[in-house]
Amino acid sequence: MDIKEIEGFLKFNKIKPSHHRLKIYEYLVKSKNHPTADLLYRELVNEIPTLSKTTVYNTLNLFVEKGAAQLITIDESENRYDADMSIHGHFKCKDCGKVFDFPLNFAAIDMGGLQNFQVEENHIYLKGLCNECQAHKKK
Amino acid sequence: MDIKEIEGFLKFNKIKPSHHRLKIYEYLVKSKNHPTADLLYRELVNEIPTLSKTTVYNTLNLFVEKGAAQLITIDESENRYDADMSIHGHFKCKDCGKVFDFPLNFAAIDMGGLQNFQVEENHIYLKGLCNECQAHKKK
DNA sequence: AAATATATTGTAACGATTACAACTTTTATA
C-alpha cells in the first residue's frame, strides 16, 4: 500500500489528506502494531519535527469518526488504534505487551444470546502469553 | 446469594472479608450492572458514609488480583468491574451506555488463527443499540 | 494491654486525553 493508495483511501473516507494525516495513516497501515497515541507520536516526531501530540490525538479521533480506523480498548489505561477495519481478533501478551492480530470466524460467535441487540461493532480481545514469551519462561 | 455466601466466597479467594469489601462485592453481585469505580462509590456512600473512593479502587484491584472479579475495558476512558467470572460476552449500548451480558459459546472462537498463544483471558465486547433504544429511535 | 499487622482515609501526584485560543496553511472569492 503506497502513499497514493493511502491518499485515495483517506479521500474515500471523506478525510482531507494533509501531510500529517497521510504519515499517521501510513504508520498505522505499515506497522500493524496497534500503537497508542504516544507511541505514534514518538515514532513520527523524528521524521516530522513540527508534529504535535494534539495533532496525533485529533487525527486518530478523526480516523475513528470517519470509519478509517478503529479504537482498540484492550488496555486498561491507554487507547490503541488499528487501520485494519476487517473483522479480526486481538491477542495481548501479558509479558511483552505486544498486541497481535488473529483471524476470526465471527459468525460462530454472534449467536442466540443477544436478544434483539443491534450490533454495530465487535471487539474480541484475548490475553495471555505469546509464543516467544512462553519460550523465555521455560528457560 | 446472601451476605454469608459472599463472605465465604471472598474467603475462598483469600480475601479477608471486611465490611467495606463485603458491601462492594455484594453490590457487584446483586446489581450486575458492571459499574465503574465512581458509580460504585456513589451508590454505596449513602449506606457507608465513611467510604472513600481510594478504598473502592483498592478493593476492586484486590478482587481482580485474587480472581474474584474481572476488569472490563469496554469503555475507552473508564474501567468497569464484574463479579461474574463465568465466560460470557458484554454488549454496550451506544445510546444509553448500559452494559448487558450475553451467553457465549467460547469454543467457537478459540480456533486455528492464534498460533501457539497461551490464552488466559477472553473479552468479547459488542457495541450497538439495545432493544429499548432502538424502539426510541423509531419514534 | 501492648505490639504488630491490616484496612481505610484524605490529599497530592500522575498520566492519558481534551479544551481552547493563537497561529499557519489551504481553499474560495473578488
Add this chain to the structure above:
DNA sequence: TATAAAAGTTGTAATCGTTACAATATATTT
C-alpha cells in the same frame, strides 16, 4: 493576484480516572 474565509496545527492549560503515600483507625497476635 490580492483578500477573505475555512481548515489544519500547535502549545499550553485543564480535565478526569487512577495511583502513591503518609496518617489514622481497626483487627489480630503476643
